[in-house]
Amino acid sequence: MEMSRNASSGDRRIVIEGVGHQYRRGARALDGIDLKIEGGLFGLLGPNGAGKSTLMKILCTLLVPSEGKASVGGFDVVRQRGEVRKLIGFLPQEFSAWRVQRVHEVLETMLLLSDHCDRAARRERVDKVLEAVGLSEVADRKVKKLSGGMRRRLGIAQALVHEPPFLVVDEPTVGLDPEERLRFRGLMAELAKDRSIILSTHIVGDLGSGCEDLALINRGKLVFRDSPRELIKRARGRVVELALSGGDESVATDRLEIVSRTTEDGWVRIRGVLIGDSTLDGAKEVEEPNLEEAYLAFMLEATGASLDQSREVF
Numbered sequence: 506m507e508m509s510r511n512a513s514s515g516d517r518r519i520v521i522e523g524v525g526h527q528y529r530r531g532a533r534a535l536d537g538i539d540l541k542i543e544g545g546l547f548g549l550l551g552p553n554g555a556g557k558s559t560l561m562k563i564l565c566t567l568l569v570p571s572e573g574k575a576s577v578g579g580f581d582v583v584r585q586r587g588e589v590r591k592l593i594g595f596l597p598q599e600f601s602a603w604r605v606q607r608v609h610e611v612l613e614t615m616l617l618l619s620d621h622c623d624r625a626a627r628r629e630r631v632d633k634v635l636e637a638v639g640l641s642e643v644a645d646r647k648v649k650k651l652s653g654g655m656r657r658r659l660g661i662a663q664a665l666v667h668e669p670p671f672l673v674v675d676e677p678t679v680g681l682d683p684e685e686r687l688r689f690r691g692l693m694a695e696l697a698k699d700r701s702i703i704l705s706t707h708i709v710g711d712l713g714s715g716c717e718d719l720a721l722i723n724r725g726k727l728v729f730r731d732s733p734r735e736l737i738k739r740a741r742g743r744v745v746e747l748a749l750s751g752g753d754e755s756v757a758t759d760r761l762e763i764v765s766r767t768t769e770d771g772w773v774r775i776r777g778v779l780i781g782d783s784t785l786d787g788a789k790e791v792e793e794p795n796l797e798e799a800y801l802a803f804m805l806e807a808t809g810a811s812l813d814q815s816r817e818v819f
């Protein structure tokens with residue numbers, strides 16, 4: 506699908522310098538974040554409360570940072586917020602559409618608000634974006650009759666309809682079933698070909714293979730910034746596999762953060778990350794940890810704490 510009118514030209518960078526944020530009545534949500542992002546699909550990972558949504562709202566000009574500065578495509582998010590808004594499409598974590606509107610009406614309303622007034626052109630744009638997210642067949646359906654996955658895709662459509670070169674999506678797969686998630690990953694990889702996408706999630710599997718660059722934040726601080734490959738490299742030696750007969754897992758649970766568990770012929774096969782300096786008899790090192798295991802290994806080391814809340818199974 507060609508939706509790259511604005512997307513192919515111009516500065517594709519997001520630059521974040523010393524950004525901190527303190528909510529008036531609340532926690533210190535961000536602290537000294539420095540980050541340069543260039544094109545493609547960028548993953549922003551972190552457990553609940555890490556500050557992901559706060560950072561995204563700052564980039565989308567919905568929140569003024571207490572400290573530091575940020576720019577999108579060369580425009581400052583505070584001083585040039587009008588310019589930034591034209592460049593960015595945003596799917597907020599709590600996206601919802603007016604339930605009685607029809608799918609195409611939601612998008613036409615969005616376009617009207619961003620002053621695309623020619624009716625035929627509007628209609629054409631809406632059709633194009635609906636096709637891109639796979640919603641053409643339900644264009645006339647009311648929002649309240651969409652499935653959860655379709656609603657998230659409508660969320661993406663509303664973020665894309667003005668053809669922005671930057672797309673910011675905050676936890677886009679919450680509540681989706683595995684099949685919808687897979688589809689969503691494919692859509693993100695496709696869209697990332699001709700625009701910059703920042704995708705925040707605490708479900709590591711959602712980044713998919715289209716993501717070559719990521720950052721981890723924890724308690725408002727940037728703790729890692731590199732490729733998924735590098736994160737996996739760092740986890741080597743800490744991810745192990747263990748087969749237990751009889752299913753008594755208690756030997757493992759206090760020394761291992763378990764990531765996956767499969768049962769086969771009465772044996773339970775467990776994969777997970779060793780906690781601290783633990784060793785575990787009979788455990789075999791996993792040569793190629795997956796990204797979820799690598800993320801967990803990193804966060805366990807960085808925080809020394811359990812990350813139960815971020816362990817939603819993919």
Ligand SMILES: Nc1ncnc2c1ncn2[C@@H]1O[C@H](COP(=O)(O)OP(=O)(O)OP(=O)(O)O)[C@@H](O)[C@H]1O
Nearest residue numbers: 528530531532534552553554555556557558559707
């Ligand atoms: N409007 C607000 N007022 C006060 N504190 C807030 C507000 N919004 C968020 N916070 C706090 O700021 C911190 C960061 O929240 P934020 O929503 O940015 O995290 P997150 O990484 O998006 O988490 P999640 O994965 O749960 O969406 C948290 O401690 C949160 O409680």
Ligand SMILES: [Mg+2]
Nearest residue numbers: 557558598676
């Ligand atoms: Mg959030």
